[in-house]
Amino acid sequence: MFTLKVDEELELQLFQLQHAEELFALVDFNRQHLRVWLPWVDNTTSAVQYNSIIPMWLKQFADHNGFNAGIRYKGKLAGSIGLHQIDWHNKQTSIGYFLGEGFQGKGIMTRSVQALVNYSFFELKLNRIEIRCGIGNTKSRAIPERLGFTQEGIVRDAEFLYDHFHDLAIYGLLYREWFESLK
Template sequence: MFEFVVEDEVRLKPLEILHTEQLYTLTELNRSYLKQWLPWVDGTKSADDIKSFIQMTRNQFAANNGLQAGIWYQGKIAGVIGFHGINWANKTTSIGYWLGERYQGKGLMTKSCKAFIEYAFAELKLNRVEIRCAEKNFKSRSIPERLGFAQEGILREAEWLYDRYVDHVVYGLLARKWDKREV
């Protein structure tokens, strides 16, 4: 496993079972905030649910089918970023992410996404990275826009979010278009 130093106070490292309580606490403290855009929040009812998620991420990594990491800021877990899975035949992946509300606005997610994109293209030799965001989740959409992704379309009613469907904006970035921009 790895630990990636994004900058002095920001690190990406794989989730381990020993992080269960910290990640559950972060989820609990941000439950109503996260529920605006993430469909899994209501299904996360206990630390055991987080433990199962962490075990799934470790199995995913062991199967060479993705990578999930905790985003650590000033020594505390601030959120999660990961590849949903890797399509090796087509050399593609998609990135998902979330941050606790108090960690917003510090550039953590843009920098973390940049590190994941660089890893996807330079280390994994993938050709395409995709990010999908709810159409009205402007904070989340600003990440791929800032990083030079092309908006490729809108998937209508792509996700059931508790009491309604939400449209998703699809962003794509190709390895040949990645310029390692400063963020």
């Protein structure tokens, strides 16, 4: 099973079927918080749904085409992070994430994204990583901004969120920029 140790408090752990109840409980407990920016929350109504979703995520990982992992903070599931599909020809991917409301303000997501950026550039040998965030989602946007991503633009009406479209800010980071920032 894939696990990426971030530091003494944090690790990213590939979701397995036995995590379905725990993942649903996190989403359900944070439903109002998460639904503001995530269009899939209202359709997540039972842990049983993850019995078909998690195998798709595991196949994605086995096919070397990204993954979804739990963010474990001091052993507790705090959120989720993953690489969306990997474009191996162009050596690029995008990162998606969410964090339970009670885990905010501890640097959990910044450290998790930083670890995933390192993994993507140094282990997978990718050249470009993208993060898309709702333009009004200042907490989510702070992550790529804090880590040195460049805001490359705004995609208008890029995502349908329950009853309306909203714009997404696109952030990009190149291997050479990340490598230079580590010197």
